[in-house]
Amino acid sequence: MKRFVLSAVIAAACVVSAADYPLIVFRLTGSPVHNPDFFKASCEVHAKYKGAFDEFWYGGGQPLCKIEVCREDLKKMAVMRPWIEKAGMQLSFQQGLTTGHDYVYVGVPGTQAAAGVYAREEAEPFPDDAWMVRKNGEKTTERCLCPRSPAVLDYAYRFVKATLEELRPVTYWLDDDLRLGVGKVGCFCPRCLAAFNQKAGTTLTRDELVKRLFEGAEFDPIRLEWITFNEESLALYGKAARKAADEVMPKCRLALQTVSADCTLNGRDYGPILRELSANGRVPSGVRPGHGCYREDQPFDFLKKALWCTREAERSRRLGRLCGTVCYEEETYPRRVMHKSPNAIVTEAALAIASGCDTVSFYWADGERPERIEDYERFVRAIARARGYFERLSASTLRTSLGGVARCLGSKAFEQSGFSLSDDADLALARCGIPVTVAEATAKHKVWYTTDRSRKAMTEADFAKVKAEGFVELIPETHPLVSTRQRWLDEIDRVSGGRFPVRIDLPHAMRVLPRIDAEGKTDSVTLLNLSIGDTDAFTVKIRNPRGLKPVLASPQHPDVPLESVHDASRDELQVTLPGIAGWQICTIFL
Structure with a gap:
């Protein structure tokens, strides 16, 4: 009965209109066409938790094969639509190959094609x-195709x-192999080289261009030209x-x-391609930061990926x-024990949403090598239980910007x-409990810092701007002393006039x-315990709180009203938190 009630509440909360992107997308690799029995069984699991997931992401279609071959695969998938809707x-749909992932995707004649590799007679003859x-x-x-080739x-x-024509999907995603x-590092074919020279007003050979891009002076305006050329x-x-x-x-x-927003070879942002995908009055396009963090045995990688998700967002x-x-x-591909x-x-998903993403996609099972259906159900049940938390966290993210200390990138x-x-x-x-955001964030009360590399890219106007808005001089250390961390917090409070959004004095590894x-x-404060050990109870000082009745929420547990004291003279809410379990996440909603 409890499961039914949970499903009913979730379903009522999730109505996706034509203009709205779904909160939660699910991918099941391979099985709809290659293992239809497992696919149908997985759909029956989803039906038990109806409303936990909004969209099913099909990643087949055999892109880069001859179109008639693709249509045959797509027709097989179309037959499965009733199971998805049920x-x-x-x-x-996601087009899993656009310009190629840089592996040989065409098989050797006379041999059995491996997974992800097409028989030569099926592949499009470019x-x-x-x-x-x-x-x-x-x-x-x-291996890789030129995105400018007719x-x-x-x-x-x-x-x-x-x-x-065959699938009629509500959303169509281009894969992250559409990148440079x-x-x-870009395409240096004769066509691209000629187009770049025309754009930049240069007459560079490939070797001359490569030398300036990758071996030349620390600063060269030709790099910005190359970046914008790749955008186009x-x-x-x-x-x-x-x-x-x-x-x-x-x-x-x-x-x-998309791939890492920190890599500038794809552009300063994805504005040009999003503009094309959204043109002619279409629904606004979207981005899906992907790649990286395939396992949980290196959990700090999640922080790095979440940081560039913040930049992308x-x-x-x-x-x-x-x-x-x-x-x-x-x-999560391929699935392993x-x-x-x-x-x-x-x-991981909660960290991504708190960092700036407003929707999320999951994949779990490899349909061609299926797991027990009861193990699959454990995954679906976990997402269903977390659905309400994800909705609230996404709503907070959509109406806000991430606050914290931001590294100035520099105009150059x-x-x-x-x-x-x-x-x-x-x-x-970020690993030692200092709130960190990105330079692109619009959050007020942001405090700037610089590094040796960023200072070299800064102009006099950049230095004047960060000093006027709040600049703290610090040299980040991977494993700072507790006293060093305390000094950083004091300095941040000093330059922000005590308006920096949150302060935690507990010396504990925490995002x-x-x-x-x-x-x-x-609006909210999300906390991720980065230790394998639980925290003690501790105090969170929240400045400029949107509300004075804090509630602690988490994906796995019911809400807990929190004890707090409001210092009106400083507009600071001092909130007492119970211990947070190792590598668990929670959010204070205000």
């Missing part, structure tokens, strides 16, 4: 000039059109996809899965109506060598994520 979900060229001149035949853009149009960074290259692919969608399904949501929301959602991709437990998946950051905005200093501060609304009020 489970209370809508059907969405012309010789369609393949990406690396910076050393190597052509990536049957043949590639024509194929993108035909594949998207075929998929929409993270494993790639990705946008061309988005335009081809949208052309097909305009013809077949004008109301289908078009969106892009903050910069994408600055684009206004171009971005309709920032959807976290929780990676002791890979990620259901509650670990929930904790996109001209700097390395094509990266990341810095280990952010993670060092602290305060969400700040447009008026500068602290």
Whole structure:
């Protein structure tokens, strides 16, 4: 009976309109077409917890095969739609290959094609000039495609059109292999080189361009030119996809899965491609930060991924109506024993939402190598139990920006060598309980800091800006002394005039994520215990609280009203928290 009540409440809370992105998306790899019996059994599990998940993400369709081959796969999936709808979900699609993940995806003639590899007679025969060229001149035949190739853009149009005609998905995602960074550094084929020279007003050879981009001076404006050129290259692919969608399904949501926002080779942001995917009055596009953190045996990696998710979220929301959602991709592929437990998946998702994502996607089982259905149900049940918490946390995230200490990037950051905005200093501060945000955040009462690298990229105007808004001089350490951490907190309070959103004096490894609304009020504070040990009871000092009746919420437990004292003279709410279990997450809602 309790399970039925839970399902009914969840279902009532989740109604997805045509313009709204779903809160929770689910992916089951392989099985709909290759193991339909397991897929049907999994749908029956979802039906027991109807409303926990909103969309089913199908990642098949055999992209980069001949269109007639793709249609056969898509038709097999279309037959499964009633099972998805019976489970209370809508059907969405992800094109798992766009320009390629840089592995040979075409099999050797006369041999059995491996997983993720197509038989040669099935693969689309792209012309010789369609393949990406690396910076050393190597052509990536049957590995990576050039996003400016007319043949590639024509194929993108035909594949998207075929998929929409056969499946009619409510959302269509382009995979994160549509990128020019993270494993790639751009395309140096003759076509791209000529287009770049025309754009930049240069006459560089490939070797000359490569030397300036990757071996030249620490700062070179040619890097910014290359970054914006790559933005435009990705946008061309988005335009081809949208052309097909305009013809077949004008109301289908078009969106892009992405890689690390710290890698600048894909652009300063994804504005150009999102603009194309959202054009002609379509529903605003979305981004889904993916890749990384496939296992839970290196949990600090989750902090690093969450930090660049914050950057992606903050910069994408600055684009206004171009971005309709920032959807976290929780990676769990392929499934292995002791890979990620259901509650670990929930904790990771909560961290991502508190960091800036407003929706989330999960995948769990490998349908071609299925687990026991009762183990699969443990996962679904964990998400169902956490659903209400995710909804509240997402609502707080959508109306706020992440507060904290922000590293100034510098106006010349996109001209700097390395094509990266990341810095280990952010993670060092975040691990010891200092609230850390990103430079793109709009949160009030933000305090700036710098590192050696960022100072080199700063102009005099940058220095003047951060000093006027609140600048703290500190040298982040991976394992600071307790006294050092206390000195940092005191200095942050001094430069912010005591308005910094939250302070925790307990010397404990903890990620602290305060969400700040447009008026500068602290809307919620999420806390993740980064130790394997429980915390003691401790006090959280929340400045500028939106409300004075704090409630502690978590994915696994009922809400707990918290004891608090409000110091009106400082507008500081001192909240007493019970101990937090090791590697568990909770949120103070105000």
